[in-house]
Amino acid sequence: MLLPDVLGTYSDAGNALILAQRARWRGVRTRVLDITATTVPPASCDIYLLGGGEDGAQVFAADWLARYPALRHAMSTTAVTLAVCAGLQILGQSMSDRTGHTYSGLGLLDFTTIAGRRRAVGEVLSTCTIPGVGQLTGFENHQGISTTGDDLPPLGWVTRGVGNGTADRSGHRGDGACTGRIIGTYLHGPVLARNPALADHILKQATGQPMPPLDLPDQRAVRRTYLPTRHPTSRGTPATDARISSVDVSQHRGVVDSGSDLAGKTIRRAP
Amino acid sequence: MATARLSQRVGAGGGSIIGGRVTLALDPGALRRLASGREIVLVSGTNGKTTTSHLLAAAMRSTGSVAHNASGSNMPDGAVAALAQDRDARFAVIEVDELYLAVVADAVDPAVIVLLNLSRDQLDRGAEVRSVAAALSAALIRRPRMTVVANADDPMVVWAAAPAHRVTWVSVGSGWSSDTMTCPRCGRSLDTTVKRWQCGCGLARPTASWTARDGAVHTTGRRVAVRLRLPGAFNLGNAVMAIAAAAELGVDPHQAAAALAEIEQIAGRYKIIRHGRHEVRLLLAKNPAGWAETIGLLDEAKALLVVVNARDADGRDTSWLWDVGFEDLRSAAVMACGERAADLGLRLSYADIPHTTVEDPLAALDLLPPGKVDIVANYTAFHQLRRRIGRGIG
Known part of the structure; x- marks a missing residue:
């Protein structure tokens, strides 16, 4: 977790917790390191995470990262990196603020960001470009308009919301960027809470091990809340669900599923 | 007010929002006129607004009548409704949503603004914390006769309030800090390992003239016990903010503390x-x-x-x-x-x-x-x- 003290505004630290738990539930031991601004970042981590932050914090974070070439090298050669929002922009070539001032990014992605006129705030849906991951859901809150280089695919093709805010030659609108080692997105939520398949993709890449399925009843309900259903709901009011489920994490030797007699019962919603 | 009663009857809640909207719709200058001639305290910040304004209203009631948006309707229309309901009250204690503080302060010309804390809340609505603080700061500078009672332990509050003309600093013994680990002024990582937080750019915790500690408020060599029925250290902090604000309007801290001790619940909280x-x-x-x-x-x-x-x-x-x-x-x-x-x-x-x-x-x-x-x-x-x-x- 890089700079949780600086890029911690949008609760993206949840991504670290989610990766650690999903690994642990599969018997893979993990350690989450909070690499704050006063620490020298290790270059030996398997996964690096960068979150979102406010403008001033973003410029500070970009300067800080640029001071550690070994970290940059690890991110481009050995590790897997998930970068969200401001964190994504920092890994690109450059970013410009509202006054038109341009700052250099780390240059790990062919990704350029300028400040848009309006803030993009709301739910996003996209179709992930990584095979097998499926639909991505998240909440965006940013003013950046980003352009990806011709050879850099986005993380997802946007079907709802803004994402990068630009379209490719065929008019498809992307969110984020995706190379073999670096996954970048504008999605909060945190993104791995709403999209466990993306979390498991990162874990598979980092460990080289298969990740057997996990069944979390609340996870299914969260996906039902945010993904389109047969009865589409209006923007900003995802479908709610009155089913109940019970989770007793202690009974399942780490792996969580619906084991209780309460699971599946439907309770009538009060007026 | 007939509209407020109607709103209560149809079950739309406490009635102040609907009442306030009607008042504003009829007369855009209502807030300014309703406020004139009274001593007004605005209470704002991310957390503790409702509690602190209830405590402060109780403290002020020990000296005179108080208009108060007790239901927690903290948009401008809530302020209008509260002021309209108690037209003769000498004091008014108004809880104000932090995004509306500048607008309300410009209209009511408050004697005191209480600034509790600024942290992340509703990022989708409120934009980023630092932008909120910058707008607040500009509003505080515009009012030279007003006193700001501000939390010295919250770097974002200090950054916003320090440029104001008259500031009374209060140490509430703040707990949560992870929004403000970067310096609001320069963006650098903030050294919060020391009790008195500080940044290399010069922004540092000011010396507080009121301090909440061990069930009491400490000020200029005096210790006044604060016996609250409300739980938690943060409510002691809220109480000390209220006592410090009441003192700005001439209420003795002992008298204020005695009034606070009566309160058991705050608009349903802790009830x-x-x-x-x-x-x-x-x-x-x-x-x-x-x-x-x-x-x-x-x-x-x-x-x-x-x-x-x-x-x-x-x-x-x-x-x-x-x-x-x-x-x-x-x-x-x-x-x-x-x-x-x-x-x-x-x-x-x-x-x-x-x-x-x-x-x-x-x-x-x-x-x-x-x-x-x-x-x-x-x-x-x-x-x-x-x-x-x-x-x-x-």
């Missing part, structure tokens, strides 16, 4: 209600900072019902749940409820907290064995529950 087979205590927490204070208040022997909505007034984005330390929950049983019960349930799963997810909080309550239950709800969930439990609807 204990008998509901069917359960004795329920209602608590409100709507963001990570509020939750950090609330977890310490929970009774481990009781069952816990957490209720989360994500309407406009709550913020549509539920990401904040992941910055709440649910790992520290020790309650006997935990129910995840509300319109975003699934988001909450998922967060609890990752925190290894056994729980049951039931969207309807009263249905969840029915599933719990008879006895005492703590309910922690966020903003709209809290108000829904108050209406339903208060009227005994199961």
Whole structure:
């Protein structure tokens, strides 16, 4: 977790917790390191995470990262990196603020960001470009308009919301960027809470091990809340669900599923 | 006001919002006129506005009549409704949403502004914390005769309030700090390892003239015991902010402290209600900072019902749940409820907290064995529950 003290505004630290738990539930031991601004970042981590932050914090974070070439090298050669929002922009070539001032990014992605006129705030849906991951859901809150280089695919093709805010030659609108080692997105939520398949993709890449399925009843309900259903709901009011489920994490030797007699019962919603 | 009574009768809530809207619609200068000739205190910040304004109104009542938006309607129309309801009150204590503070301050020309804390809340609505603080700061500078009673422990508040002409600093003994670990002035990482936080750019914790410590307020060599019925260290901090603000308007701290000791509940918060087979205590927490204070208040022997909505007034984005330390929950049983019960349930799963997810909080309550239950709800969930439990609807 890089700079949780600086890029911690949008609760993206949840991504670290989610990766650690999903690994642990599969018997893979993990350690989450909070690499704050006063620490020298290790270059030996398997996964690096960068979150979102406010403008001033973003410029500070970009300067800080640029001071550690070994970290940059690890991110481009050995590790897997998930970068969200401001964190994504920092890994690109450059970013410009509202006054038109341009700052250099780390240059790990062919990704350029300028400040848009309006803030993009709301739910996003996209179709992930990584095979097998499926639909991505998240909440965006940013003013950046980003352009990806011709050879850099986005993380997802946007079907709802803004994402990068630009379209490719065929008019498809992307969110984020995706190379073999670096996954970048504008999605909060945190993104791995709403999209466990993306979390498991990162874990598979980092460990080289298969990740057997996990069944979390609340996870299914969260996906039902945010993904389109047969009865589409209006923007900003995802479908709610009155089913109940019970989770007793202690009974399942780490792996969580619906084991209780309460699971599946439907309770009538009060007026 | 007839409109307020109508609103209460049709069940739209306390009536002040509808009443206020009508007043504003009829007369845009209403706020300015209703405020003139009175001594007005505005209370703002992210957490503790309602509690602090209730405590301050109680302290002020010990010297004179007070108009107060007691229901927590903290938009400009709520201020209009409160002032219109008590036209003869000499004082007014108005809780104001931090995004509206500049607009309301410009209209009512307050004697005192109380600035409690600034942290993340409803990022989708409120933009980034630093932008909110910058707008506040500009509003404070515009009013040279006004005193700002400000929290010296919160770097974002200090950055916003320090340029004001007259500031009374209060040390509330702040707990949650992870929003403000970077310096609001220069963006550098802030050294918070020391008791007196400071940054290389020069922004540092000012010396406080009022300090909350060990159940008392300390000021200029005096110690005044503060015996609250409200729980938690952060309520002592709120009380000391209220006592310091009341002192600016001439209320003796002993007299203020005595008035605060009478208060048992704040607009339904901390209130204990008998509901069917359960004795329920209602608590409100709507963001990570509020939750950090609330977890310490929970009774481990009781069952816990957490209720989360994500309407406009709550913020549509539920990401904040992941910055709440649910790992520290020790309650006997935990129910995840509300319109975003699934988001909450998922967060609890990752925190290894056994729980049951039931969207309807009263249905969840029915599933719990008879006895005492703590309910922690966020903003709209809290108000829904108050209406339903208060009227005994199961």
